[in-house]
Amino acid sequence: MYRCDACGNKTRFDVVERTRVRAYLHFTLGGEASVEEEELLEREVERVSCRWCGSSDEVVTEAPPGNGGAGTPGTPR
Ligand SMILES: [Zn+2]
Structure with a gap:
Protein backbone atom coordinates (compact mmCIF):
# COMPACT_ATOMS: atom_id res chain seq x y z
CA MET A 1 0.00 0.00 0.00
CA TYR A 2 1.03 3.58 -0.57
CA ARG A 3 0.08 6.84 1.05
CA CYS A 4 0.69 10.38 -0.15
CA ASP A 5 1.82 12.62 2.69
CA GLU A 38 3.51 -17.03 -16.42
CA GLU A 39 6.01 -16.82 -13.61
CA LEU A 40 7.17 -13.53 -12.15
CA LEU A 41 10.94 -13.66 -11.75
CA GLU A 42 11.73 -10.09 -10.86
CA ARG A 43 9.76 -7.01 -10.01
CA GLU A 44 11.25 -3.60 -9.36
CA VAL A 45 9.15 -0.55 -8.63
CA GLU A 46 10.95 2.40 -10.19
CA ARG A 47 8.63 5.24 -9.37
CA VAL A 48 5.36 5.85 -7.59
CA SER A 49 3.57 9.15 -7.97
CA CYS A 50 0.31 10.41 -6.53
CA ARG A 51 -2.57 10.49 -8.97
CA TRP A 52 -4.21 13.38 -7.14
CA CYS A 53 -1.46 15.94 -6.63
CA GLY A 54 1.29 14.47 -8.82
CA SER A 55 3.83 14.36 -6.04
CA SER A 56 6.30 11.49 -5.99
CA ASP A 57 8.53 12.67 -3.15
CA GLU A 58 5.73 12.54 -0.60
CA VAL A 59 4.53 9.04 -1.37
CA VAL A 60 5.46 6.56 1.34
CA THR A 61 4.97 2.83 1.64
CA GLU A 62 2.46 1.77 4.24
CA ALA A 63 1.72 -1.64 5.67
CA PRO A 64 -1.73 -2.89 4.69
CA PRO A 65 -4.34 -2.97 7.47
CA GLY A 66 -5.07 -6.22 9.28
CA ASN A 67 -2.61 -9.05 9.67
CA GLY A 68 -0.47 -9.07 6.59
CA GLY A 69 1.82 -11.68 8.10
CA ALA A 70 4.99 -9.77 8.90
CA GLY A 71 3.57 -7.52 11.54
CA THR A 72 5.95 -5.37 13.54
CA PRO A 73 4.80 -4.94 17.12
CA GLY A 74 4.69 -1.41 18.39
CA THR A 75 4.17 0.30 15.04
CA PRO A 76 2.91 3.83 15.61
CA ARG A 77 -0.73 4.30 14.61
ZN1 LIG B 1 -0.91 13.49 -3.30
Whole structure:
Protein backbone atom coordinates (compact mmCIF):
# COMPACT_ATOMS: atom_id res chain seq x y z
CA MET A 1 0.00 0.00 0.00
CA TYR A 2 1.03 3.58 -0.57
CA ARG A 3 0.08 6.84 1.05
CA CYS A 4 0.69 10.38 -0.15
CA ASP A 5 1.82 12.62 2.69
CA ALA A 6 1.14 15.74 0.64
CA CYS A 7 -2.61 15.29 0.10
CA GLY A 8 -3.56 12.16 2.05
CA ASN A 9 -4.37 10.03 -1.00
CA LYS A 10 -4.24 6.31 -0.25
CA THR A 11 -5.96 4.78 -3.23
CA ARG A 12 -4.75 6.16 -6.57
CA PHE A 13 -1.18 6.09 -7.78
CA ASP A 14 0.81 5.92 -10.97
CA VAL A 15 3.33 3.12 -10.62
CA VAL A 16 6.23 2.58 -12.99
CA GLU A 17 7.66 -0.88 -12.53
CA ARG A 18 10.00 -3.20 -14.32
CA THR A 19 9.25 -6.90 -14.40
CA ARG A 20 10.98 -9.99 -15.71
CA VAL A 21 8.61 -12.81 -16.52
CA ARG A 22 9.03 -16.37 -17.70
CA ALA A 23 6.18 -17.17 -20.04
CA TYR A 24 5.17 -20.54 -21.38
CA LEU A 25 3.99 -19.83 -24.91
CA HIS A 26 1.81 -22.30 -26.71
CA PHE A 27 1.84 -21.87 -30.47
CA THR A 28 -0.70 -23.30 -32.81
CA LEU A 29 0.57 -24.68 -36.10
CA GLY A 30 -1.02 -21.62 -37.66
CA GLY A 31 1.46 -19.45 -35.78
CA GLU A 32 -0.82 -18.00 -33.13
CA ALA A 33 0.60 -17.83 -29.64
CA SER A 34 -1.14 -17.97 -26.32
CA VAL A 35 0.41 -17.66 -22.89
CA GLU A 36 -0.35 -20.80 -20.90
CA GLU A 37 1.66 -19.99 -17.82
CA GLU A 38 3.51 -17.03 -16.42
CA GLU A 39 6.01 -16.82 -13.61
CA LEU A 40 7.17 -13.53 -12.15
CA LEU A 41 10.94 -13.66 -11.75
CA GLU A 42 11.73 -10.09 -10.86
CA ARG A 43 9.76 -7.01 -10.01
CA GLU A 44 11.25 -3.60 -9.36
CA VAL A 45 9.15 -0.55 -8.63
CA GLU A 46 10.95 2.40 -10.19
CA ARG A 47 8.63 5.24 -9.37
CA VAL A 48 5.36 5.85 -7.59
CA SER A 49 3.57 9.15 -7.97
CA CYS A 50 0.31 10.41 -6.53
CA ARG A 51 -2.57 10.49 -8.97
CA TRP A 52 -4.21 13.38 -7.14
CA CYS A 53 -1.46 15.94 -6.63
CA GLY A 54 1.29 14.47 -8.82
CA SER A 55 3.83 14.36 -6.04
CA SER A 56 6.30 11.49 -5.99
CA ASP A 57 8.53 12.67 -3.15
CA GLU A 58 5.73 12.54 -0.60
CA VAL A 59 4.53 9.04 -1.37
CA VAL A 60 5.46 6.56 1.34
CA THR A 61 4.97 2.83 1.64
CA GLU A 62 2.46 1.77 4.24
CA ALA A 63 1.72 -1.64 5.67
CA PRO A 64 -1.73 -2.89 4.69
CA PRO A 65 -4.34 -2.97 7.47
CA GLY A 66 -5.07 -6.22 9.28
CA ASN A 67 -2.61 -9.05 9.67
CA GLY A 68 -0.47 -9.07 6.59
CA GLY A 69 1.82 -11.68 8.10
CA ALA A 70 4.99 -9.77 8.90
CA GLY A 71 3.57 -7.52 11.54
CA THR A 72 5.95 -5.37 13.54
CA PRO A 73 4.80 -4.94 17.12
CA GLY A 74 4.69 -1.41 18.39
CA THR A 75 4.17 0.30 15.04
CA PRO A 76 2.91 3.83 15.61
CA ARG A 77 -0.73 4.30 14.61
ZN1 LIG B 1 -0.91 13.49 -3.30
